[in-house]
Amino acid sequence: MIGCYDFCGHYEWTFEWLRQQGGDDLVHQFWDKAIGQDSQQHAAALIAEKGFSGMKEYWAHTLAEEAAGYTFAEDPGVVRIDMHECPSKGFLLLNGLEQYSDYCDHCIGWIGPMMKKAGFQIHHEHNHCGKCWWEFRRSSDSSPASDTEKLAGKNDVRLLADWATKDQQIDVFRNAAHSTDDGSPFRGRIRYSGLSGKVICKATLRAP
């Protein structure tokens, strides 16, 4: 039997197995269909029905169950999560597991399409070391990502000394709805070096 205790280990292993069968496109389909639409159907239903309060209800339950270190912050029209200790990536780091090129992409891979269907969009960054932040706003809201500290105060993960260190890569998503969203300044994804801020890559441009 494969279990839930080491789930993140075989989940990450499965990404690479799928990539070898059908490329990254199959992995992206897996995140959307198997995780977003099937496994996490309860999250989709809750957020579609209750909006921002559904987001807080869903993540309060699931992040408590996974023993995450995180904080919520909110203002009218936006919910923010600062993840200080991602239990999922933390498990992989603890056990030295890395098969797939970017495990952290799986979150936006299923949350992005789910939020888009529910009428929300995402600003998100992850640092590949168990820290990330998210801001969820209505799709019609063109507000940029909040400045550091503005929404989360001292809990803002961007304040941490190990948020962006030498050789660390930060993936940036703006107004995103998928892990492969394009790299334009106002919609999509870039990757930059944590210390220098130098852009390392931009994802292929896609139609919004």
Add this chain to the structure above:
Amino acid sequence: MVAALMMHPLPYHDTKPVGAADFYFAINATFRFIREKLGSDALSAYWQDLGREYMAPVSHLWKVGGLPAVAEYWRAFFDAEPGAKVTVTMEKDRVLLDIQTCPAIRHLRAGGRTIDPGFCQHCYCVSEAAAEKAGFAVRVKGGNGQCQQTFSPRDQAFGPQIMENIEKAL
């Protein structure tokens, strides 16, 4: 830390004592996705690859520690699975798992999920692939929430696995 991890009966170790049960939803959804996208043969291949590759450290523990390590692994494994009711018995030439409440089937039912019909076959396919590398075999009887699994040296296995002996999950 490294020494402590190496001594633990579970090669992959977490900081919390039990897993998050909602991950059973993702395991079930993964099986369904692979079956629908790639077919049943690919799903069997996925399970076998998982047993041979991801579980290679488990195979190593079993190969080095023999049947006592097999028993110790499954005791620790089910202790970390929420809602499991399992008796692990070590006999002279085999280890018996009597699974009275499968934690995955229990949680999937409680969550009102449609269970992949071949869900219980994964136990045989994954464990057999992992056990083979350690010189053991597993035979499974039952399923759909309760089953018996027997681990024994490959040359003492009780005949081939009869797949019809593994019940369809509902």
